[in-house]
Amino acid sequence: MAKTKIIPYLEAFFAVVVWGASFIATKVALQDVSPVTVVWLRFSMGVLILGAAVAMRGEFALPRKGEWAYFALLGFLGITFHQWLQSNGLQTSEAATTAWIVATTPVFMAILGRFILKERLGWLKTLGIFLAFGGVLLVVSKGDLSSVSVGRFGAPGDKLILVSAVNWAVFSVLSRRGLKSYPAGLMMFYVMTLGWLFTSLLFFAGANIAEVTRLTFNGWLGIAFLGVFCSGLAYIAWYDALQALSAAQTGVFLYIEPLVAVVVAFFVLGEPITLISLLGGGVILFGVWLVNR
Secondary structure, three states: OOHHHHHHHHHHHHHHHHHHHHHHHHHHHHOOOOHHHHHHHHHHHHHHHHHHHHHHOOOOOOOOHHHHHHHHHHHHHHHHHHHHHHHHHOOOOOHHHHHHHHOOHHHHHHHHHHHOOOOOOOHHHHHHHHHHHHHHHHHHHOOOHHHOEOOEOOOHHHHHHHHHHHHHHHHHHHHHHHHOOOOHHHHHHHHHHHHHHHHHHHHHHOOHHHHHHHOOHHHHHHHHHHHHHHHHHHHHHHHHHHHHOOHHHHHHHHHHHHHHHHHHHHHHOOOOOOHHHHHHHHHHHHHHHHHHO
16 A cells, blocks of 8 residues: 555544543543533633644635624534533543433434434344444443433433533434545634634633643643643544545545543543443444445
8 A cells, every 4th residue: 555545544543542631631621610611621722722823834714704693503513512521521421421422413413314314214224223222321321221211311411412412423423425525634623613712702701711721741741732732633633644545545434433431431530331331332333434435
């Protein structure tokens, strides 16, 4: 395989490994400060790095006049609301469980595609949807399916994480229009900047700025990893890979993300790797594969 072909694969692999570890870094940072502070600091760094990359590549340009509201909506959904859901959810949800639930996002995209874009769902995709949801129930209930009832869905944070998966699917479907007119990196810079501005309103409206002094060395490590790697370098690497590879070639790497989260959570947070978690996760990934094939 030529060197130029290897690099995009390495970039895609780097991005999903970093994103898989992001759930653990978030939990580490949350030990020191509130979710809003974590999100604001993270994207303060991410906006600078992504903006620098866009400028260096000569892609920078202001959105067209009629596009500001569209990008503001994407920024709110994809950054402000999405990260609020995940960071608050991670206060009580295990990092590994979070990663397995988030892996169901393509399933929700398929459902939205069916009802909004009128895309066809065959019987295999329908089977995949049911399998993915069954896997989620196995993971959040830790194998005790009888415990899953109305108002009792795993840990409190698991519900927020599930909503975040639905929200990201909505964000992804809405993003399709913009990606037809703008380079992916530039569009993500708009979205991230506007989302960070919305988060800034929450950050400065409270007493969050005083929390920054409470960050320990480990807390800063978690924030730096989230900002520099997860919200900066990983996005650049992922979009570089998307330009060189097909969507199917890059999409397969996303199956690695929850596996990375399980392993890193075990070594960093001491979260146990249970057979039922791996079984449920495997059912989720198989269901998602059926939906995407």
